[in-house]
Amino acid sequence: MKAKRFVFFFVILVLIIAVLWLLNDKFKVISFGGPKTPGYHYTIGEFKKEDLGIFDRKTGKTIYLGMKKEEVDKILGKGEEVNDMVKMHEYPGKLQIKYRLDQVCAIRIGDDTDGDRYLTPRNISKQNNQGEVKVAYGNPSSDNNEIVDYFLNKDNETYRLIDSLPSDRDKRTTTFIIDFTYGEGNKLNIYIMDYLFAQTFQ
Known part of the structure; x- marks a missing residue:
């Protein structure tokens, strides 16, 4: 009994x-302490709004394209404008963000960005190689020895992978690029941006 x-x-x-x-x-x-990880459940080869962002393991928040600067500053603190041609804002851990009309239009994880703090929602960071990127994201729109690119077109709230970038200028703010560029020493730079920024840096 x-x-x-x-x-x-x-x-x-x-x-x-x-x-x-x-x-x-x-x-x-x-909270169990320690760095947080993205809770994004994705399907390889399919894309959502969540893919157009960078996850901050320290705060547990994701910075998205289209987010207002005020919202970003509440999460990361006030950034400092980098004095170069592109005029991006740099945040703790050297994450760089470009604003257009006070909204995020590009995010950059660079050579000197804290690779332990920032990563994509699919857990890709500066430490990952091209093969690991493709395992997480699927077949790219374009790739070579140095670059793996995913081109996305937004139609209403649906994001579709496309093979090439559009020639129609009106589609530059509804077309997005997730760019993984490997430089000297196989150092990875990650850009998440709209097509207008990719063309004009503005």
Whole structure:
């Protein structure tokens, strides 16, 4: 009798722990410390709005294209404008963001960006090679020994992978590029940007 009662209470305890774990995974009520990871569930070869962002492991937040500067500053702190031609804003950990009309139009993880802090929502960081990028994202729109690019076209709220960039100038703000560029020493730069920025740096 005691054994059955023990088994019953043990099963109940396990079920309670499982439910609490699932609820915490969704609502993040309990923090277990350490760097956070993206909770983005994706399908290889398919794309969503979440792909047009960079995840910050320190805050557990994602910075997206289209986000207002005020929102970004609340998450990362106030950035400093880099004094160069592109005029991006640099944030802690040397993440760089370009604004157009006070909204994010490009995000850059560069050679000197904190690779342990910032990564894509598909867990790709500066440490990943081209093969690992393709495993996470699928077949690219364009690639060679140095570059792996994904071109996305937005139609309403649907993002579709396209083979080439459009010639229609009106589509430059509804076409997006996820760019992985490998430089000297196989150092990775990650750009997430709209096509207008890719053409004009503005």
